[in-house]
Amino acid sequence: MTYDDDNIFAKILRGEIPATRVYEDEDVLAFMDIMPRAPGHMLVIPKAAARNLLDAPPEALAACVAVAQKLARAAKAALGADGITLQQFSEAAGGQEVFHLHFHVIPRFAGVALGRPGVMGDMEEIAANAEKIRAALESGAGA
Numbered sequence: 819m820t821y822d823d824d825n826i827f828a829k830i831l832r833g834e835i836p837a838t839r840v841y842e843d844e845d846v847l848a849f850m851d852i853m854p855r856a857p858g859h860m861l862v863i864p865k866a867a868a869r870n871l872l873d874a875p876p877e878a879l880a881a882c883v884a885v886a887q888k889l890a891r892a893a894k895a896a897l898g899a900d901g902i903t904l905q906q907f908s909e910a911a912g913g914q915e916v917f918h919l920h921f922h923v924i925p926r927f928a929g930v931a932l933g934r935p936g937v938m939g940d941m942e943e944i945a946a947n948a949e950k951i952r953a954a955l956e957s958g959a960g961a
């Protein structure tokens with residue numbers, strides 16, 4: 819399987835389509851999922867071209883997981899989450915729909931099941947959650 823640079827996340831990386839960004843460094847970008855399965859659902863992607871877990875360089879995986887940890891801590895502090903679900907799907911048979919490597923960081927609340935996939939979120943609520951998570955990162959909650 820090859821990497822197709824027309825995928826949606828490659829377009830977000832190139833700034834061709836908008837995204838609600840929460841974190842960026844030299845190697846990694848993180849932004850809000852537009853169909854959140856829980857409040858504060860984020861996606862962490864490497865800037866390097868990689869389709870999924872099967873072809874990604876180990877350094878890209880390590881960089882993404884380190885950022886996922888920061889975001890998990892920040893989201894827990896910012897949103898009062900009780901836990902975090904970290905998901906990664908590889909290839910269609912594994913549940914992958916967008917073919918640029920990504921990790922889902924999903925804040926979880928005690929007793930609340932994950933929402934259904936594929937349901938568009940409320941953009942104002944997504945932006946408000948992003949703002950809280952960014953503020954928590956700035957105040958050091960991700961460390």
Ligand code: 5GP
Pocket residue numbers: 826837838849850851852853854861906907913914915916917920936
């Ligand atoms: P997966 O490939 O792991 O199954 O899921 C892809 C994820 O990307 C889904 O959770 C979906 O809601 C999200 N998604 C799909 N298109 C867009 C988009 O244009 N912008 C953002 N921010 N998220 C997207």
